[in-house]
Amino acid sequence: MVVKRTLLALTVGMSFVLPVQAVELDQVVTQAVLSNPDVKSVMNARNAIYEEINQAKGGFYPRIDIAAGIGYEWTDTVSIDDVELKRREASFSIDQMLFDGFLTDSEVDRHSARLESSNHRLREVAEETALESSRAYLEVLKRKELLSQAKETLYNHVRVYDQIKRRTESGLGTLASNQQAEGRLALAEVNVLTAENNLLDAEATFQRVTGEVAPQVMDFPLVDQAIMPATSDEAVKRALEKHPTILLADSDVEAARAQYESARSLLYPTLNFEVDRNWNNNIDGVRGDNEDLTAMFRLRYNLYNGGSDKARVRQTHHQINEAREIQASAKRQTLESIELSWGAYEILKRQLEYLEKHVVASTQTRDSYFKQFNIGQRSLLDLLDTENEVFSSKNAYISAKYDFVIAQYRLLSGMGEILDMLQVDVAPLASTEFSDYRTDLK
Secondary structure, eight states: OHHHHHHHHHHHHTOOOOOOOOBOHHHHHHHHHHHOHHHHHHHHHHHHHHHHHHHHHGGGSOEEEEEEEEEEEEEOOSSSOSEEEEEEEEEEEEEEEEESTTHHHHHHHHHHHHHHHHHHHHHHHHHHHHHHHHHHHHHHHHHHHHHHHHHHHHHHHHHHHHHHHHHHHHTSSOHHHHHHHHHHHHHHHHHHHHHHHHHHHHHHHHHHHHSSOOOSSBOOOOOOGGGSOSSHHHHHHHHHHHOHHHHHHHHHHHHHHHHHHHHHGGGSOEEEEEEEEEEEEEETTEEEEEEEEEEEEEEEOOOOSTTHHHHHHHHHHHHHHHHHHHHHHHHHHHHHHHHHHHHHHHHHHHHHHHHHHHHHHHHHHHHHHHHHHHTTSSOHHHHHHHHHHHHHHHHHHHHHHHHHHHHHHHHHHHTTOHHHHTTOOOGGGGOOOOOOHHHHTO
8 A cells, every 4th residue: 555655656746747948047036136125125225325416416506596475564663653564575596605615525425435335235135135046046956856866765665665565475575574665665755755845945935035936947057167266366356356245345435534524524614606686565664665686705614613513523534444444344254255155165066076976886786786685695674775875875966966056156146246147137226217106006
């Protein structure tokens, strides 16, 4: 009964299905990056900073105001006794900044540096999402292969069990051998169930990371070895040049310097050119029109502000030092990540060769033991042990094979190049156009 049930399960698992086009890794990663909520959140934060630059640039242009009013006025003064009038007033003014202590220039520079930092942050989150979605894709693919391997091992155990059972029923085998084979068969069934559960977990993770259901057919991705660094020193050099975390920290230092210059502008006088034109009627108890026009250069200079401005300058100077230390920390963390990724990449590459040899040797041994078992030169325990060794060696090789690919992706991500390697089109992320949330919700 156990054999029939197991064979039926294996037959169903191997049933004919129509060919389905494989979904490649670059397609999955592109969709995951462009639809990821964290990526979109950073993109909107970047776009907000872009508009802050436009706000800051507004300080270079004149300010134009108009005002008008009409209503009731009552006046009672020493010279005017209890007069009620219908008051009308209108005004037009232009205020052009000529010098503000370089405040506007510094603010434009500060927000520009923040925009550059936010662009690198967007790239950083996109790289992290690409690596995470690549891992999820590879994990599903690995779990599928491990499940297939578990089913193959189960089939082999079924074959051995069926042979032992027939021997026992014919009187050539022992009850202990039959029980031993049945126990190993049960363990093989458990391994299949465990592999199925692991696959379900991997598929759930894939859906969480990518927002999509794991595809039925997936291709094993191959990494072009020409783009991999030859040495750890080369990897470090490329990371220092391109990794978004380091570039982000550099931009934050520039933003802090611009903020310092912005604070220093408060120590300078300001000079504006102001034009005011007024048209008034029935003002302050006097009947008739009252018009005036002024065109003035106005200098304003704060002589004392309780030391607040100088304290602001000192504060921003400390913030420059803070940004520099964060920059140094970012470099240290990036270099550590590169060294760890390089170590895993090198070790796994060397392990694969030996693991493959182990698979070949254990498979050959299993096949030889099976022939020897059939002619009575090997015990059932020897045969079952070699079958388990084949199962373990293949599992180890499969896991190492996928770990090696992930190690390559980790190394590329550590250099800030995984999006380039996967040829992910991030052009949509560069858009700063206004998006109405009411339209997005439709």
